[in-house]
Amino acid sequence: MLSAVVLASGLFSLTVGEREALVCPPQQYYQCLAEVPQTLRRDFPQSSEGVRQALGLRAAMAMPIDDNHFAGIILWAPKRLPSSISALWNDTVYQLPLQQQAQLTLWHELGHLEIKRLQRQNLLPQTLSTLEHEWLADAYMVWRSVQETGELTLAQQQLDRRNMAVFADIKNFSHWTALYLNQAVEQLDAQQVQHQPFAPWLVNLYQHTQQYNEDELQEFSGLLQRLFGMGRSQSLPDYMSWRRPTLGQVLAPTLRRVMGISAANQWMTEQNLLPKQSAARQ
Incomplete structure (x- = not known):
């Protein structure tokens, strides 16, 4: 893993797969562009102001390119990353501390560059939705974190963060990779993951992961809004009952880590988020 000093520094380069990527603060974009191979520079935005507008308030943004040796540019503003994330439900504000968030975010952005490569090699579909891009980039982050640490702790934190973000604001649904x-x-x-190259591991994961169409995603979005949205009213535990057990499986690890096992199980039982046999044992 990169040191905190490097992660907080200015322009630097990284290897992703067998290609090079440039990581640069938005205020150093012209300097960064000068480091790009000359034949590829025209494929990137030429205006630093346009780049800053595209980045907006985000802490990072990947700009992949189709090339055998150069993977792309990652705009990098790590000071914008939060040290924790909080959300309100069950009449309580719950908070999740975030460890090594700069490293996880950088791995996620490198994942976007790798997904572009796998699409180019026809190992992934040429057309992916925003949510598909995000969960595949997070999959790279999961794989990379295991390569670096030998553990799943950081991967679990990232999925907790994705859940907490959508609890806090349904607008984050486009990045709800935990699903x-x-x-x-x-x-x-x-x-086992430590001994697997990324590409075959990801392709196998993609092929064995259940996909959801737009109507199904909208049902999950509506149910999340009902459970966690600011406009939620009385509890309606039978609302979209056919989606609740699946949603419960996705949310349960986060809820138990943040609320505590007993409180989380009680709340999920009240919301009809547990399988019937599990709820009966509470």
């Missing part, structure tokens, strides 16, 4: 990755992370064997 796809939670079961995989819960079942992964870190030692």
Whole structure:
């Protein structure tokens, strides 16, 4: 893993797969662009102001490119990253501390560059939705964190963060990668993952991960809004009852880590988020 000094510094380069990527603060964009191979510079935005506008208030943004040796540019503003995330539900504000968030964010952005490469090699579909791009980039982060640490702790934190973000604001649904990755992370064997190259591991994961169409995603979004949205009213435990057990499986690890096992199980039982046999044992 990179040191905190490097992560907080200015322009630097990284290797992702067998290609090079440049990581640069938005205020150093012109300097960064000068480091890009000359034949590829025209493929990137030429205006630093346009780049800053595209980045907005985000802490990072990947700009992948289709090339055998150069992966792309990552705009990098790590000081914008929070040290914790909080959300309100069950009449309580819950908070999740975030460890090594700069490193996780950088791995996620490198993941976007790798996903572009796998699309180019026809190992992934040429067209992916925003949410698909995000969960596949998070999958790279999961894989990379296991390579570096031999553990799943940081991967679990990232999925907790994704859940907490959508609890706090349904506008974060486009990055709700936990829907796809939670079961995989819960079942992964870190030692096995450490010995697998990224591309075959990801392709296998993608092929064995349940996909959801737009209507199904809208049902999950509506149910999350009902459970956690600011406009929530009385509890309606039978609302979208067919989606609740699946949603409960996705949310349960986060809820138990943040609320505590007993309180989380009680709340999930009240919200009809547990399988019937599990709820009966509470």
